[in-house]
């Protein structure tokens with residue numbers, strides 16, 4: 001018994017020694033990275049890079065995505081309490097679409113957020129709850145078919161009051177996955193967006209949220225905590241509306257810069273073969289090899305991921321010393337770069353396993369491993 005117990009303690013000791021070594025090597029790697037990439041980034045190096053950037057005008061700079069992801073991902077630490085790793089809310093889910101808000105919300109949890117809420121219509125709520133007990137689902141949105149005209153003002157007020165109860169607790173909202181285009185529902189979401197902005201809550205806008213915002217640019221114009229994540233169609237609509245011209249793929253990054261500037265202070269992540277990211281000041285690209293499968297729902301994973309990394313980037317920057325070069329980078333840009341990198345890594349891993357049958361849920365299952373490969377938990 002004693003021997004057995006002793007062996008167990010030995011294993012436990014070995015285990016804890018291994019744990020310590022792993023933990024310290026993770027910390028060391030992170031520190032080395034910060035020294036190499038951030039801390040050791042002298043003014044001279046910065047100047048040189050700026051000159052190179054200028055000389056390369058016409059090409060977007062490939063982001064050092066994995067290092068950025070590693071830098072902003074918080075350590076797992078027993079002193080932390082629930083909520084500190086992020087509270088995300090997805091506004092979306094209607095009669096037609098229940099998959100999209102689920103994909104966005106569950107991706108946020110799988111990456112490491114502590115709590116993930118979904119605000120959706122009553123029809124969608126029970127379906128989304130049945131996909132996962134992990135999500136907190138609020139059946140509060142209403143579509144026109146279920147509301148009489150005379151009841152609209154009071155229902156709209158109730159919807160807003162329900163979301164407002166929670167608003168300041170959220171680190172980021174994701175507005176649009178599976179929202180649909182019902183006019184009454186979109187009117188309510190318009191008000192939610194205004195309140196989120198008043199409360200200074202970051203907002204990732206995707207899917208039908210982009211349909212709404214393209215029509216009412218004032219909702220996001222001048223708001224630096226807004227991130228738009230358009231796909232090919234959504235981007236085309238934005239370019240036509242804001243720049244009054246066609247999408248120009250030969251001068252893609254200049255056009256993206258103009259678009260972000262034109263809307264005013266927002267960050268745009270243009271999804272495609274390479275993801276292009278701009279806040280109107282700079283353009284970054286993420287071209288990490290992803291997957292050749294284009295199954296629906298991958299953009300939803302991305303929106304949930306960007307929400308988490310954007311929250312972590314803000315947290316990291318508020319804790320970091322102001323003179324670290326990373327603190328000069330817009331946290332919305334950092335969040336987009338990290339979200340894009342992880343989504344593409346996970347898609348690639350899922351495709352290795354599932355090939356042609358790769359689905360969005362397979363990619364979600366690979367988020368944890370992909371994050372672990374880039375940034376081990378201990």
Ligand SMILES: NC(=O)C1=CN([C@@H]2O[C@H](COP(=O)(O)OP(=O)(O)OC[C@H]3O[C@@H](n4cnc5c(N)ncnc54)[C@H](OP(=O)(O)O)[C@@H]3O)[C@@H](O)[C@H]2O)[C@@H](O)CC1
Pocket residue numbers: 096097098099100101176177178179180181206207208231233234296297299300
């Ligand atoms: N499993 C799920 O639940 C998933 C749900 N998803 C959710 O689906 C929603 C739409 O997103 P999507 O990606 O299909 O839109 P997109 O590529 O711009 O359009 C493709 C074409 O369809 C058309 N069209 C769209 N909506 C229309 C409408 N209400 N009524 C009429 N036409 C409409 C559109 O026309 P247009 O925009 O040019 O008018 C274009 O020609 C969004 O909420 C997304 O999150 C996805 O995330 C995937 C997984």
Ligand SMILES: Nc1ncnc2c1ncn2[C@@H]1O[C@H](COP(=O)(O)OP(=O)(O)OP(=O)(O)O)[C@@H](O)[C@H]1O
Pocket residue numbers: 207230231232271272273274275290291292294295296297298299300301302340343344
């Ligand atoms: N040609 C491509 N090669 C590699 N990755 C791509 C390609 N096109 C898109 N992606 C990646 O797939 C993800 C989703 O992009 P996509 O354009 O499919 O969004 P979406 O149409 O909004 O998706 P959803 O079906 O969720 O609405 C992004 O992370 C993007 O990087």
Ligand SMILES: [Mg+2]
Pocket residue numbers: 206207231299300
């Ligand atoms: Mg989409």
